[in-house]
Amino acid sequence: MWMLLVLIYGIIKGLREICKKKSLEKNSVTEVLLVYTFLSLIICSPQIPNAMGLTFNQYLWVALKAFVIFVAWIAGFKAIKKLPISLCGVLDLSRVLFATVLGVIVLGEKITFCKGLGLLFVSGGLLFLKFNPFEKKEKLSDGESNAPAVPQDEKKSTNSFFIFLAFLSCILNALSGLLDKILMKEMNSSQLLFWYTLFMVVYYAIYALVRRVKVSRSVWKNIWVWFLAVGIIVMDKSLFIANAYPESQITVMTLIKQSSVIIAIIGGKFVFKEKNILHKIICAAIIVTGILIGIMG
Secondary structure, X not given: OHHHHHHHHHHHHHHHHHHHHHHOOOOOHHHHHHHHHHHHHHHXXXXXXXXXXXXXXXXXXXXXXXXXXXXXXXXXXXXXHHOOHHHHHHHHHHHHHHHHHHHHHHXXXXXXXXXXXXXXXXXXXXXXXXXXXXXXXXXXXXXXXXXXXXXXHHHHHHHHHHHHHHHHHHHHHHHHHHHHHHXXXXXXXXXXXXXXXXXXXXXXXXXXXXXOOOOOHHHHHOHHHHHHHHHHHHHHHHHHHHHHOOOOOHHHHHHHHOOHHHHHHHHHHHOOOOOOHHHHHHHHHHHHHHHHHHHHO
């Protein structure tokens, strides 16, 4: 059952990647994050009766988890606004590596032969992203465009920065997954979901005030922001319940979550008409193969 819940999380996560990029077409990162976390808090407010009773130390740990996600989402949203969604989907698979390291070091989870082999495939797929045999052909095709040329060094520097943000988001999300596993040993899913969402709203409100960001009326009419709000509640609820199962393992859970890459690549191709899809499909196939091998272990 816990694997099924994590699979639901992964599918919704892939759909949310599409919603993220669509929502950022009309509004800024800060606007979207503030409003969608506020809407998420409203949606999960019926769980307040079941969310009471935490100790002071537990509130502090939930606040820490919320802060980790607060930073992760800012980095992740800025990356997905500038990078192709299909590339972000494949880069997101790197959290398997980070989560595995955390699971082994902190929780004492064991690396079996299958998990180790799976991680090699995941690492290989990520490294293969740097070597694109189809790139030359695509550049010739792009050269026919009338768009002004961008200096190659400047383009690489810009892409490298946003790729760094994508990896930073992955590391912090992996850390958040570790905190979920620890916190769900001593609280229920309603407690963790409500309070972490509340802390998130507070963090983004402070961030918006410090940055003097004006929240336009259009963001409330942005249907993609509403989809994000509903999606995060459903997927987090599923994940928190899965974490409550004593037999669930953070390494396996992180592997299953990465089923989202398939939806992200499909969305990149058919929703955003992105190029270079074949190379990313090959990279994703290598990584997903590693994920399947790891689950068998």
